[in-house]
Amino acid sequence: MNLQAWRTQHQSESLHGYNFAFLDDSAKKEIRRSLLKAVAIPGYQVPFSSQEMPVARGWGTGGLQITLSLILPEDILKVIDQGCDDSVNAVNIKKFVAKVAEVNSTTDTQAATLIQTRHRIPEEPMSEGQILVLQVPYPEALREVEPSELETRRMHAEGDYARMWLYLYEDIVRYGEISISYRYPVTVNDHYIMDPSPIPRWDVPKLHMSEHLSLFGAGREKRIYAIPPYTRVEPLEFEDHKFRIEQFPVACSRCGSCNSYLDEIISDVDGSRQYFCSDTDYCDKRCA
Amino acid sequence: MLRVENLQKNFNVKILGDKHIPGCHDISFQLKAGQFVSLSGPSGAGKSTILKCIYRTYLPGSGHIWYDSANYGVVDLATVSERILLDIRNREMAYVSQFLNVIPRVSALDLVMEPILTRNGVSYQEARERACHLLQRLQIPEELFEAYPATFSGGEQQRVNIARAVSWKPRLLLLDEPTASLDVKSIDRVLELLTELRQQGTTMVGIFHDPEIMKKTASHIYPLQ
Amino acid sequence: MEALLKARRLSKIFGPGCSLCNESTGPDFDTNVCPHCHSVVACNAVDFDLYPGEVLGIVGESGSGKSTLIKLAHFEWSATDGEMTLHRSGLPAALAELLADKADQYTCNLFGLSQFQQRQVRNALMGIVYQNPLLGLRMNVSSGGNIAERLLGAGWRHIGKMCDRASELLEKTEIPISRMDEPPKNFSGGMQQRVQIAKALSNNPLLLLLDEVTTGLDLSVQARVLDLIRSLQREFQLSMLVVSHDLGVINLLCNRTMVMKHGRVVESGLTDQILQDPQHGYTQLLVASQL
Numbered sequence A: 001m002n003l004q005a006w007r008t009q010h011q012s013e014s015l016h017g018y019n020f021a022f023l024d025d026s027a028k029k030e031i032r033r034s035l036l037k038a039v040a041i042p043g044y045q046v047p048f049s050s051q052e053m054p055v056a057r058g059w060g061t062g063g064l065q066i067t068l069s070l071i072l073p074e075d076i077l078k079v080i081d082q083g084c085d086d087s088v089n090a091v092n093i094k095k096f097v098a099k100v101a102e103v104n105s106t107t108d109t110q111a112a113t114l115i116q117t118r119h120r121i122p123e124e125p126m127s128e129g130q131i132l133v134l135q136v137p138y139p140e141a142l143r144e145v146e147p148s149e150l151e152t153r154r155m156h157a158e159g160d161y162a163r164m165w166l167y168l169y170e171d172i173v174r175y176g177e178i179s180i181s182y183r184y185p186v187t188v189n190d191h192y193i194m195d196p197s198p199i200p201r202w203d204v205p206k207l208h209m210s211e212h213l214s215l216f217g218a219g220r221e222k223r224i225y226a227i228p229p230y231t232r233v234e235p236l237e238f239e240d241h242k243f244r245i246e247q248f249p250v251a252c253s254r255c256g257s258c259n260s261y262l263d264e265i266i267s268d269v270d271g272s273r274q275y276f277c278s279d280t281d282y283c284d285k286r287c288a
Numbered sequence B: 001m002l003r004v005e006n007l008q009k010n011f012n013v014k015i016l017g018d019k020h021i022p023g024c025h026d027i028s029f030q031l032k033a034g035q036f037v038s039l040s041g042p043s044g045a046g047k048s049t050i051l052k053c054i055y056r057t058y059l060p061g062s063g064h065i066w067y068d069s070a071n072y073g074v075v076d077l078a079t080v081s082e083r084i085l086l087d088i089r090n091r092e093m094a095y096v097s098q099f100l101n102v103i104p105r106v107s108a109l110d111l112v113m114e115p116i117l118t119r120n121g122v123s124y125q126e127a128r129e130r131a132c133h134l135l136q137r138l139q140i141p142e143e144l145f146e147a148y149p150a151t152f153s154g155g156e157q158q159r160v161n162i163a164r165a166v167s168w169k170p171r172l173l174l175l176d177e178p179t180a181s182l183d184v185k186s187i188d189r190v191l192e193l194l195t196e197l198r199q200q201g202t203t204m205v206g207i208f209h210d211p212e213i214m215k216k217t218a219s220h221i222y223p224l225q
Numbered sequence C: 001m002e003a004l005l006k007a008r009r010l011s012k013i014f015g016p017g018c019s020l021c022n023e024s025t026g027p028d029f030d031t032n033v034c035p036h037c038h039s040v041v042a043c044n045a046v047d048f049d050l051y052p053g054e055v056l057g058i059v060g061e062s063g064s065g066k067s068t069l070i071k072l073a074h075f076e077w078s079a080t081d082g083e084m085t086l087h088r089s090g091l092p093a094a095l096a097e098l099l100a101d102k103a104d105q106y107t108c109n110l111f112g113l114s115q116f117q118q119r120q121v122r123n124a125l126m127g128i129v130y131q132n133p134l135l136g137l138r139m140n141v142s143s144g145g146n147i148a149e150r151l152l153g154a155g156w157r158h159i160g161k162m163c164d165r166a167s168e169l170l171e172k173t174e175i176p177i178s179r180m181d182e183p184p185k186n187f188s189g190g191m192q193q194r195v196q197i198a199k200a201l202s203n204n205p206l207l208l209l210l211d212e213v214t215t216g217l218d219l220s221v222q223a224r225v226l227d228l229i230r231s232l233q234r235e236f237q238l239s240m241l242v243v244s245h246d247l248g249v250i251n252l253l254c255n256r257t258m259v260m261k262h263g264r265v266v267e268s269g270l271t272d273q274i275l276q277d278p279q280h281g282y283t284q285l286l287v288a289s290q291l
Helices: A003-010 A025-040 A061-070 A088-101 A149-158 A162-175 A201-207 A280-287 B047-055 B082-091 B108-120 B124-137 B154-166 B184-199 B211-217 C066-073 C093-098 C115-125 C143-153 C159-172 C189-201 C219-236 C247-253 C271-276 C281-288
Strands: A076-081 A114-118 A131-135 A186-188 A192-194 A213-218 A223-227 A233-235 A262-266 A273-277 B002-013 B019-031 B036-040 B062-069 B073-076 B093-096 B172-176 B203-207 B220-223 C005-014 C040-050 C055-059 C081-086 C126-129 C207-211 C240-244 C256-261 C264-270
Touching: A025 A061, A025 A213, A025 A223, A061 A088, A061 A114, A061 A131, A061 A213, A061 A223, A076 A088, A076 A280, A088 A114, A149 C115, A162 C143, A162 C159, A201 A233, A273 A280, B002 B047, B019 B036, B019 B047, B036 B047, B036 B211, B047 B062, B047 B093, B047 B172, B047 B203, B082 B093, B082 B108, B082 C264, B093 B154, B108 B124, B108 B154, B124 B154, B124 B184, B154 B172, B154 B184, B184 B203, B184 B211, C005 C066, C040 C066, C040 C081, C040 C256, C040 C264, C055 C066, C055 C247, C066 C081, C066 C207, C066 C240, C093 C115, C115 C126, C115 C143, C126 C189, C143 C159, C143 C189, C159 C189, C189 C207, C189 C219, C219 C247, C240 C247, C247 C271, C256 C271, C256 C281, C264 C271, C264 C281, C271 C281
Parallel strands: A076 A114, A114 A131, A131 A213, B036 B203, B036 B220, B093 B172, B172 B203, C055 C240, C055 C256, C126 C207, C207 C240
Antiparallel strands: A186 A192, A186 A233, A213 A223, A262 A273, B002 B019, B002 B062, B062 B073, C005 C040, C005 C081, C256 C264
């Protein structure tokens, strides 16, 4: 169904007065234009205007705007928060988008065409044609080492990343290993250093030469960036201190998976520790 | 090997209201390889000025200082580029002043070793041996080898100074009263060294305040008015 | 022997600049502020050559433009006019290729490069030591890390090798290796200066720039830093550009010296000649004013 047909059909229904997918056409156009630029320059942070949304900034408005500007009536939406389909945040965003764009939603990673996520990448590999939208709190990977935006932009432009490397060097000298567990900086397409959003290290390799398109939206910071399919994404590492993903001592207590990112759950009753898949859809599928 | 032609040098002291102080004028002399020319004349006649002009510590006013260098052929030391002059200083020409004018906080032995190491391309061990030998010959007590010459007596300083200048066997040696503050015994040692150096092929221009020493060592004497 | 670095017509004007700037400033006018457009002529048409293994001194009072020359050479400020080229024989092959200028044995004008390329040149070929250690060091990063930063900029990616290099350099500059993991903010002024020197030397620079490195240090500390620089210069045959207002420092370190005033070079020559037979009135005053 094309948009025109959708409009004719839905004009007088519940969303009277609102445009399809909430955002007005010019706002969508601006976001899409920024997205195109971001895809054309992998890893480069494209500024965008970032509208006011019916959720507060910092609650996924960047990802939400990307989702709304891209979604079509035939899309199938999945929204997760830290791997979980049922968390309040994910459910609210999913409900909102489903209402304003009247799309079907799913929890199945394979079935979804558009997946908005906070801080995880699904365990199941995604394929060509799927879009992953990541919510980003801090888009600037260099902010830790340089407070000035003017200066970080210069550093990106000139590929002047010695200080970022120094940060990792100091980490290793001080702690014997790189202590960054989330937001692990990556080099995209052999040029820009990029913040992959607060995904765990576990998920970082999934971005490398991936079949799907990854879009990153930071609503509060007004930045959009992207990793197009089949793009090199390499975590920063040293010749004698390679990048490592997390190791788990046990398997998932529910599905027995040894090959997924696990959350540690401490029981309120007796203080015992248990590990479960962070990706609920993956865990459910294995149990089914 | 060295021909000085109509050399003239005046000092123009601008901070004293453009005061002109004559240094030397109409100086012409020459010397062949292996000769030892001594400049003689009363105090203030400009003897030191001539030596400093040859070494370019003073910028010659007019005239020429033709020098047949080993690397560059005949050059005019009065006008040759600083670069070439530095290189000639490095490879061929040494200057001994009346006063020890050397780097502070370097031991006597290191001072004498340094030019041997950098200019003669010998091993550290050999340079050290040669430097020790020289200092011994000049009667510097062995316990002073590792001390800083700034703490030495005038005579000791002067001898270290000479040792440093002759250690690497320069091709042209300029001597500005090298024996001024030495006792008789040391003077003999120094002169002995200089004679040896001449026999090994070093050409010299010198100033000696003592006419006896001058006559004893120089092969030629150039009198100044 | 050919010059390692050639600088021609180096000029830096702060302000709008006008056609009368150059002819109405300088030592003859006793000012570097143009009376017509009020621009500051920080330096004007400075030429110099630096030869391999040579130490060239730049002496002058505050505001004479001597530090400006260092900042231009280090690409920290962009030159209003002039060119700077390097002899290609000493450069790493990739850089020599990148900076090639026709069939010439010198590089293209380095002032014409992009900032990105200038940084590459700086990281690969230059080292700098500032008067103020705050400019040259990261005070909160370990001393070893400070040295590693330069190596990282030059493309090193092996922690073990970088640590080895850092401890080697700190040893050379007489910093106890046990203090390698301490940040320079814990160190005395003299030690900070020595860490700066270690950092500047880390990439085996073709050209070392020293900007008033001993100013503000105690006399005994000054002496130690100068001795260190002197011995390193000998050991590595460093080519250096030394800016100082202190004739003692110049005398100790430099083969040749340029004297600057109001943005112009008023005199240049062999260091001993400048000190013993100064030609320009200003230099005579400078020499006579020495303590």
